[in-house]
Amino acid sequence: MRDHGMELERKRGGEDALSLSYEEWRERMEAWGEPRFRADQICNWMHVRKVFDYHEMSNLSKSLRERLSGSMLMPLPVLIREQKSKDGTRKYLWQMADGARVESVLLNHGGHTTACVSSQVGCPLSCVFCATGTLGFGRNLTPGEILGQFLMMERRRLDGGAEQGINNIVFMGMGEPLLNAGNVFKGIRMLNHPKMRNLGARHITISTAGVVPGILDLADFEVPLRLSVSLHAPNDGLRTKLMPINRQYSLSRLVEALRVYRNRTGERITIEYALIDGLNDDPQLAYEMAALLDGLEPYINLIPFNPIPMKPELRRSPEAKVKAFCAALAELRIEFEVRRERGADIMAACGQLAGTLRCT
Incomplete structure (x- = not known):
């Protein structure tokens, strides 16, 4: 490449x-x-x-x-479109110097803000519940293009009268960050460097669909980052159906890598699980997840599925099913929360980013 x-x-x-x-x-x-x-x-x-x-x-x-x-x-991302959600979330469509476009999101949590940035143009993983995956893969973003999203969002925020910059950054936008690990890691070093942005390591999170070599690299990375893993199914059959990457990195290999990361860093891992009606919301799967992750002491982030127009057959789990799934996790004494939906009205929530793909 x-x-x-x-x-x-x-x-x-x-x-x-x-x-x-x-x-x-x-x-x-x-x-x-x-x-x-x-x-x-x-x-x-x-x-x-x-x-x-x-x-x-x-x-x-x-x-x-x-x-x-x-x-x-100084090839700064050019703002093509900004949208504001009713909950205060902002979504930005950026164009890079070669015409490629990506989206990033700024989340306002009241006392602090979080930038959700992209690491690739499109995404090669084709997860069935994700709008970005329908775009295919364009290319990796450079460290400057990754940082540029953050810096331009922060400048817009400060120019708008905010008293402080952005508090956190999450690599949860378009693309799989650990398939662009070299550029993402360099960008993180720059964000964290005391002579540059000086953003604390505790304020940086990488989200991965389960790229095992990248997780092992994170276990030895000099900046102690937070790790979030998109699981969405606790057995290989269902996970492969939802996330084709599971063919390459099975759950046994993924969990082994997570244990290495946990043992070497001492950091708690967040597990992301989007509840999709009739696919992965049976309470029995909560018991399977507990067995799979036994000893890892993860924090489970349950995500109400965010509908995407490309997959109208997929629906959010009804409230009764969400409560039953939560009850099973509570019975197993696994710490979890149901994530509060943000930005869905402007297609800025998890799995909804699908900026126009233009790459020369």
Whole structure:
């Protein structure tokens, strides 16, 4: 698979500034004969002050600003459409430099906010309950394109009069983050770096459909991230029907990887389970899930299925079935919650993101 960042640089004759780590900025400054602290200044302008025009970086020399403008690209996502839900959720459709489009979501929880960002253009996994999967796969996003979603949402929030930026980020948008692990991990290092955005590790969550090698990489990752796993079925037959990735990474392999992650990090794992009428909402499946995850002490996040127009035959479980499933989990003394629906009226809830796919 081609490296999109390098391809963009080749076509446009410059380097992607948003994808540079702090260490790479220091290397560039040293190579240009500039003092190392210039890297601190540039990263502060971009990641803290949200200033992306080199000519506005007033503590840099004029000659440096001109050199940056001529050789360091700033390919920020362009906002195509913003929608606001009745519950305050905002959904953004972004266009990248090559015309590819992704969606991201900003969730307002009252005292804090969470950015839900995309890691791929489309998605290759084809989960039956997810709108993104119907788009097919376009390409991986670069670290700069991933961070760009967060930075642009944060700038819009601050420009709108908010007193503080975004508190949390979740990699739960379009795409499977652990199939773009290199770029996602680099983006996380940049978000977490004290000279860049300085977002605490406890405020960063990766959600995966069960990419076992990526989970094992997370177990050894230097930034102790939170892990969320889309399960949606506790046996291989049903899970393969709902999530084709189960053919490659069976539940036994997935649970083994989760045990490694749990043992090495000590972090509690969140299990995502969307309740779909007549498919995976039988209370007996709650008992199967308890047996499957025995010893992991997970936190179960029950998600009312969010309907998608591409699959009208799929329906949300009725309240009586949800209560019966919850009663089984309570009997088993498994900690859970039923997630509060947010953004469904603008197709911004879990599984509903399907921004127009344009990739040249």
